[in-house]
Amino acid sequence: MTTATLTAQPQIATVGDYFALLKPRVMSLVIFTGLAGIVVAPGTINPLTAFTALLCIAIAAGASGALNMAYDSDIDALMSRTANRPIPAGRIERGEALGFGWTLAVGAVTVMGLLVNIFAGVLLAFTIFVYVGVYTLWLKRRTPQNIVIGGLSGALPPAIGWAAVTGSLSLAPVLLVAIIFLWTPPHFWALSLWRSGDYARAGVPMMPVVRGKASTRRQILAYTAVLIPAGLLPAAIGLAGPLYLAVSALIGAWFAFDAVAVALENDETKEPAAHRLFRVSLVYMFALFASLIAERLLHIAPFAGWM
Amino acid sequence: MSDAEDKARRRRSIAIALALGALVVLFYLMTMVRVQP
Numbered sequence: 001m002t003t004a005t006l007t008a009q010p011q012i013a014t015v016g017d018y019f020a021l022l023k024p025r026v027m028s029l030v031i032f033t034g035l036a037g038i039v040v041a042p043g044t045i046n047p048l049t050a051f052t053a054l055l056c057i058a059i060a061a062g063a064s065g066a067l068n069m070a071y072d073s074d075i076d077a078l079m080s081r082t083a084n085r086p087i088p089a090g091r092i093e094r095g096e097a098l099g100f101g102w103t104l105a106v107g108a109v110t111v112m113g114l115l116v117n118i119f120a121g122v123l124l125a126f127t128i129f130v131y132v133g134v135y136t137l138w139l140k141r142r143t144p145q146n147i148v149i150g151g152l153s154g155a156l157p158p159a160i161g162w163a164a165v166t167g168s169l170s171l172a173p174v175l176l177v178a179i180i181f182l183w184t185p186p187h188f189w190a191l192s193l194w195r196s197g198d199y200a201r202a203g204v205p206m207m208p209v210v211r212g213k214a215s216t217r218r219q220i221l222a223y224t225a226v227l228i229p230a231g232l233l234p235a236a237i238g239l240a241g242p243l244y245l246a247v248s249a250l251i252g253a254w255f256a257f258d259a260v261a262v263a264l265e266n267d268e269t270k271e272p273a274a275h276r277l278f279r280v281s282l283v284y285m286f287a288l289f290a291s292l293i294a295e296r297l298l299h300i301a302p303f304a305g306w307m
Numbered sequence: 308m309s310d311a312e313d314k315a316r317r318r319r320s321i322a323i324a325l326a327l328g329a330l331v332v333l334f335y336l337m338t339m340v341r342v343q344p
Contacts, residue, residue, distance in 0.1 A: 012315040015322045046340050052333065115337045 013096075017086040021069055021097055022062030029285065030061040030157045033180060036289040037161025037173060039296045040239060045165045049116055053164035056112040057157050059104050060124050064131040064153065066101035070094050071136050078202040081195060105132075112164075120163040127156045141203070144210040151184030152177075158289075172239045175230075179288065182227040186220045186259060187281040193217075193262070194271040217263045220277070224259035228252040231288060238305020240292055245303075247291040251284045 034057040038050050045053075069076065069087055077088035086092040105128050113121025135150025155177045162173035189207050192199060193216060196208040207216045231248045234240035240248075258280050261273035295302070308316075 012312050013319070014315050015318050018319070018322075048336055048340050052337055055333075115334075115341070 011089065011091045013086065013092045017091045018100065020086055021066040021092065021100065023065030023069075024062075026065060026154070027058050027061045029282075030154065031058050032286065033176070033289050034058075034157035034161040036292045037158035037163075037176065038165055039161075039293050040172070041162040041165035043165050050164065053112065053116045053120060053161065056108045056116065056120075056124060057160055060108040060112075060128055061157075063101045063104035063108060064128050066097050066104065067128075067132045068136045070097035070101060071132070072140070073097075075141075075202040075204055079195075079198040081198060116164045117167045119167050120160055123156060123160045123163050127153050127160065130156075142205065144205050144207040146205070147188045148185050151181055151188075154184060155180035171237060172234070175233055175237065175239070179227070179230050179234075180285070182223055182230055183281065183285055185223045186227065186255075187278065187285075189216050189220050190262065190274040190278040190281065193274040213268060217265065221259050221263045224256055228256050231284075234292070235303050236305060238302050241295050241300045241302045243295050243298075243300050244288070244291040247287050251280070251287050255280050255284050 031054055034054055038045065038053065069085055073085075073087040073094050076082035076085050082088065087094055087097055109121050109125045109128070112124045131150065131153035135146060135153060139146040139149055158176035158180070159169055159173040162176075163169060192206040192208050193213060196206065196213065199206040200209045207219065211219075231252050232245065235242075235245040235248070255277070258273060258277040262277050265271060265273040267273075294300075
């Protein structure tokens with residue numbers, strides 16, 4: 001037996017490998033924005049019901065991640081960023097990941113529908129459908145708009161949190177969804193600027209691969225120009241107060257500065273501005289929702305709003 | 308089955324048992340919450 005065949009032997013799946021299938025870093029942001037939806041929604045919710053709703057949001061996000069890794073294991077194997085994921089690395093079989101993912105997905109939606117409320121359960125099911133059905137299976141390999149439309153899935157958790165409390169939706173949660181929806185393209189396209197070689201090798205039609213880097217930079221700037229004002233709107237509609245407004249304006253300005261730097265970038269090999277924009281985009285999203293939550297915890301009243 | 312495989316399977320089984328136990332507790336407590344007047 002040669003060394004090559006020895007290394008190709010199936011490895012042992014650990015608990016950590018199954019946890020990695022859940023994309024824990026994506027899950028943490030989804031839990032955070034879902035929590036913000038619960039905290040800012042009008043009305044009260046039993047803390048245990050709120051915990052159950054968050055758990056369902058987290059598990060559904062994890063299930064979506066596992067299903068995404070199962071259906072995309074062929075392209076994950078071709079990209080350096082994803083080649084060591086449990087399925088392409090041979091530690092978990094694709095069929096096992098599918099069973100794991102679908103079990104968690106159905107379980108999370110069922111528990112949300114039965115123990116929290118039906119509407120939140122339906123929204124959760126829709127979120128999984130957008131990520132797995134629309135993004136992973138339909139759009140990802142077909143159009144550079146894949147992450148734009150698929151981004152709706154990652155944007156929905158605040159609405160699910162809101163629906164867990166109220167059983168309905170209104171302008172405020174839709175605005176929070178819109179903010180994350182607008183944030184997704186500059187966030188992912190910044191990453192794809194320095195990973196474009198990976199995506200090209202795997203045949204994934206990300207924006208820099210299909211339209212080129214110059215077009216991607218312009219589109220990042222365009223989305224940022226809409227995102228930053230949209231990020232201020234929660235204060236205008238009476239959802240947020242002075243702390244949120246200050247955080248949104250300051251980090252929004254930092255975001256815009258780095259988006260301009262990406263647009264003017266000359267170093268196409270290292271893409272330092274894109275790295276910076278990717279990092280600041282994470283800070284921006286975290287800070288926006290953290291300040292929303294903090295205002296409620298600190299009893300800082302939202303502005304009266306003009307709606 | 309090698310020792311390493313046996314150990315990994317044991318750890319997975321413990322994780323599944325803990326998850327199921329936590330779900331039983333959660334469903335019990337949520338039932339109490341929902342049946343409260």
